[in-house]
Amino acid sequence: MKAVQVTAPSTLExxxxxxxxxxxxxxxxxxxxGVCGTDVKVFTGAIPVPYPRVLxxxxxxxxxxxxxxxxxxxxxxxxVDPASSCGWCDLCRKGRPHxxxxxxxxxxxxxxxxxxxxxxxxxxxLPVPASISAxxxxxxxxxxxxxxAQKSVNVFPxxxxxVIGLGVAGQIMVQLLAERGVTVVGITRSxxxxxxxxxxxxxxxxxxxxxxxxxxELTDGRGPxxxxxxxxxxKTLAQAIDLVxxxxxxLVFGTLTGxxxxxxxxxxxxxxxxxxxxxxxxxxxxxxxxxxxxxGRLVLEPIVTHELALDDAAKAFELVHDASSLKVLMxx
Numbered sequence: 001m002k003a004v005q006v007t008a009p010s011t012l013e014x015x016x017x018x019x020x021x022x023x024x025x026x027x028x029x030x031x032x033x034g035v036c037g038t039d040v041k042v043f044t045g046a047i048p049v050p051y052p053r054v055l056x057x058x059x060x061x062x063x064x065x066x067x068x069x070x071x072x073x074x075x076x077x078x079x080v081d082p083a084s085s086c087g088w089c090d091l092c093r094k095g096r097p098h099x100x101x102x103x104x105x106x107x108x109x110x111x112x113x114x115x116x117x118x119x120x121x122x123x124x125x126l127p128v129p130a131s132i133s134a135x136x137x138x139x140x141x142x143x144x145x146x147x148x149a150q151k152s153v154n155v156f157p158x159x160x161x162x163v164i165g166l167g168v169a170g171q172i173m174v175q176l177l178a179e180r181g182v183t184v185v186g187i188t189r190s191x192x193x194x195x196x197x198x199x200x201x202x203x204x205x206x207x208x209x210x211x212x213x214x215x216x217e218l219t220d221g222r223g224p225x226x227x228x229x230x231x232x233x234x235k236t237l238a239q240a241i242d243l244v245x246x247x248x249x250x251l252v253f254g255t256l257t258g259x260x261x262x263x264x265x266x267x268x269x270x271x272x273x274x275x276x277x278x279x280x281x282x283x284x285x286x287x288x289x290x291x292x293x294x295x296g297r298l299v300l301e302p303i304v305t306h307e308l309a310l311d312d313a314a315k316a317f318e319l320v321h322d323a324s325s326l327k328v329l330m331x332x
Contacts, residue, residue: 085100134331147292161227166186170188177226183203223246224245248271
């Protein structure tokens with residue numbers, strides 16, 4: 001079968017490898033796969049992996065083979081939870097398998113989904129109704145992680161939230177908060193991304209240098225109850241801390257791996273802020289996202305800017321860094 005492998009840092013190969021045996025698991029033919037920031041880091045070597053490694057962990061596909069009596073059967077359209085857990089460590093026993101001490105991720109610890117066939121445990125496979133378009137389905141995996149993140153915060157109608165960064169996750173965060181009845185302000189330098197957020201849930205938008213005044217007007221100077229950091233830089237986390245109101249919450253969704261300027265630590269103390277650092281998702285989070293999308297409560301298609309073939313994987317990885325792109329999908 002055809003598969004996209006990374007064979008060395010920043011080196012892709014369209015390889016021909018054996019079709020995996022189902023071996024008591026579910027054999028799936030991917031239909032739509034998405035390129036994620038983690039895939040990019042594996043591709044560039046920022047996340048080291050054994051080579052060669054089949055990339056990818058975001059996938060919607062069709063079941064080809066399944067064990068008798070399984071919850072999914074041949075012909076079913078499914079999403080695969082790409083994370084694996086041991087089931088026996090202390091975190092798994094606490095009901096937090098997404099934080100498993102022995103966890104793995106498809107496309108990182110094991111071969112991924114940028115291939116013509118993939119196998120997965122029955123427990124990791126969730127049905128996806130036909131009412132969700134092929135394009136929208138390519139966002140269900142990241143949607144699940146956003147839903148998992150928002151479970152941390154107890155927001156309610158009438159509150160004000162700001163979302164810093166209106167990339168793929170930021171756009172979804174805006175819609176999920178608006179769905180919860182929150183007044184949302186989207187913040188980014190990109191005018192077209194601000195326009196997209198305004199069309200799908202944001203009450204107001206602002207460039208970073210306008211954020212203070214826009215939020216002050218909406219909150220009578222109190223500041224927002226919640227700020228979501230969806231970029232992953234120290235400076236945007238610092239901005240989130242500065243923007244949020246006293247007693248507020250900061251949801252750190254962007255993956256921060258360091259910095260050298262420091263945070264406004266006194267503001268953390270003075271405002272008595274609560275910071276959340278959610279990670280990954282649980283199967284139930286994906287199920288909620290599937291239900292929301294199937295019910296038409298979210299508008300996901302406009303967040304997808306490029307759809308390519310699997311053979312164009314190199315181009316797909318280039319587009320991830322393009323200013324004109326949001327979600328990049330490939331069809332298998």
